[in-house]
Amino acid sequence: EIVAAVAAALGNGPLQGKHVLVTSGPTHEPIDPVRYIANRSSGAQGTALATALAALGARVTFVTGPALVPPPGGVAVVRVETAAEMLAAVQTALPADAAVFAAAVADWRVANAAGQKMKKDGTGQPPALAFAENADILAAIAGMTEGRPQLVVGFAAETQDVVEHATAKRLRKGCDWIVANDVSPATGIMGGSENAVTVIDAAGAESWPRMAKDLVARRLAARIAAALGAMADVEASGGDI
Template sequence: MIEQTFAGRSVLLIIGGGIAAYKSLDLIRRLRERGASVRPVMTAAAAEFVTPLSVGALAADKVFSDLFDREDEHDVGHIRLAREADCIAVAPATADLMAKMANGLANDLATAVLLAADAPILVAPAMNPAMWSHPATQRNRETLEMDGVAFVGPNSGEMAEAGEAGAGRMAEPLEIVAALRDLLDSLPMPLAGKRIVVTSGPTHEPIDPVRYIANRSSGKQGHAVAAALARLGAAVHLVSGPVTIGDPADVEVTHVQTAREMRDAVEALLPADAAVFAAAVADWRAQTEAGEKLKKAGGKGPETLPLTENPDILAGVGNRTKGRPALVIGFAAETEKLLEHGGAKLARKGADYIVANDVSPDSGIGGEGVMGGDRNRIVLLSPDGAAEWPEMSKDEVAERLAALVAERLAE
């Protein structure tokens, strides 16, 4: 089994217009089988060598190519593409593309993304040996290296042109994969040495041995937050309710069923530097759990089901006078009066931030909706006010939240 060395990592792959573009198809496959998500950007010239259909099918994502696409650019798509990636690979990087990068040109989507990027960039040159050895190309290479751009290759060997040989072949896909891994490993880890507790998923509160009270939480957002924090170097312990998704990579996990079990697990993990409470904990449980399956009496079930409140895990930690984490973040899923209810929760729970989201059917989130779906639109509430984030994937929400945690703990 191939090790998931890119689990949870996103790679933006920019494909330039050269014959070596065919290798980009295998590069996508190699990255994805190691757990990476790959988002492809193709230049117009690249589409002359490989089809967007093939690239998109292998990447399992949309292929981006048009700087002036109305749908993608309504929210400044080239900036979003640049900022959402953990790293950027340019493969193949033609002489023309390298020249544009070195001189800050941005006349198409690929170069606009590269100019807006703050993620590390790896360039895999591919061109004729005469073009590679030309003083102009070497000046561009030196400029890019001074700007912090990393290189892999080019290799020496036979060229596509008959009788041509020398330095100019694009590095092989596995070489590029290894170089990207080294690039990611060299990034600063702003949360190194920090211990963070995250809760995720629903809780199941038993009524009898076969029935329980629950909610629709999938755990996708909480698990994504735990993974994003781990990628920044934190020692993350995830306390997860019953979910159907896998455990995040590089994260310790405690699996629980009920709110009381989740509270006990969280308390056992304190003290910690930060705690993020993304779990949708059931507010109530049955006052008495039946030892046997409840039966209908005369064709009817029980007339009443007495309930009692579950422990408030977030408030219990947020309002601690001793051993409180330096940063406490809670989540608030609301169906109405988002700011009013979220703001009240912020004060009542003793949290530093509340991540409030609208989970009503008319929230405007596509697919399965917020609870169970892959996208989210949140308002970040703090004593300083409310900041509305645009709709984005739950992984992107997690990345932004992890960056906020790093920034706050650094203070």
Template sequence: EILAAVENLLAAGPLKGIKALVTSGPTYEPIDPVRFIGNRSSGKQGHAIAAALARLGADVTLITGPVKLPDPANMRVIHVETAREMLGTALGCLPVDVAVCAAAVADWTVSNASKEKRKKDASGQPPPIELAANPDILATLSEKGSARPRLVVGFAAETEKLLEHARAKFVRKGCDWIVANDVSPHSGTFGGDFNTVHLLTQGGAEEWPRISKADVAERLAWKIADTLKGHP
């Protein structure tokens, strides 16, 4: 009946005229042509948010890393692999009204990635993997300036000290909201269909009950609509 209620409201389209950018999924950072550093983000939460925003009438661009999910309907979907590609693509989508950065972007890239497949050397020793910081997509989109989205929402995926780490990220990134979620192995969040999140805003923190990722998306989309359009 929630779906029916939402569909009834589609005519109203609380996000009609709003441009939204959503990032989703992992990034892959190449080590060589066949190996990469990835992460366990399934893209389910980000894709669900993009779908929820589109259902509320937003004009959505979804930038996604490699996921097993089909492209959601009624939006533009751009596939990328690395954090740098994701950032470049996101900047190319500006200006937007709201950016939701749900992708699990690699903090580091491999600075000594090789063009050919790495081989063991004569000693059998593995060549070291040297890392360098990736650009910070959330912080970049949050920078003050004329192209800054009116609302920038980040995600903090943590395995411990959830709120403490999320609050530190909130301050560091300069975004407006942080959706903090527990991705420790026992939570079943990564790859699963449910999520337990806290929403951190300038006003404080809301704890949401454990609900489906679709419901997290729906609730977040409505909150975005309330904020951008003054919807009750």
């Protein structure tokens, strides 16, 4: 936070003048007033990434579900609970130069969430829960025909065939990069302090060694800065012709 504040004050980070949107944490999908569907995302990787981007001078909007770790300082924090709220917050936060979707968003919500606490009725039969598919935030933003961020980065939390699944996901979602990791319980990554990611872009898959989540964040922030800088160079030279 101090580094971010200093970089911002000096106005000399490589992301100075850039707006970067980061989503983080889990979403919670209500079943009734007291029950909900959650996931094991702690928000640690997204929080570290927002910190690292701000340290490089970016103006960061941080859209976060109910995470275990507190949001970073020096960024604009938007708190949401459900996937639908997260999509709305993301749309409100645009335009952005880059958008990084690190949140673990629920694929489904409970379509018939109850206004009162569901009770056992003595029959031993559970209440029937009907599910509806949530809007795909990553695909929605990656597919924007107007006002799309220059760089759209998704995350893929997989438990098997990580690179294969993530490579397919990049094409299916239409995003520029996918940061993939293995969240099998045995890895201790989800909820832990370390991460081992593979960054997949149009050129292929680049596997990074396992390291602390804030080191992953700094390396990713530097890669984002380099990519936006290269895009700016292309635009500038294009303008000269």
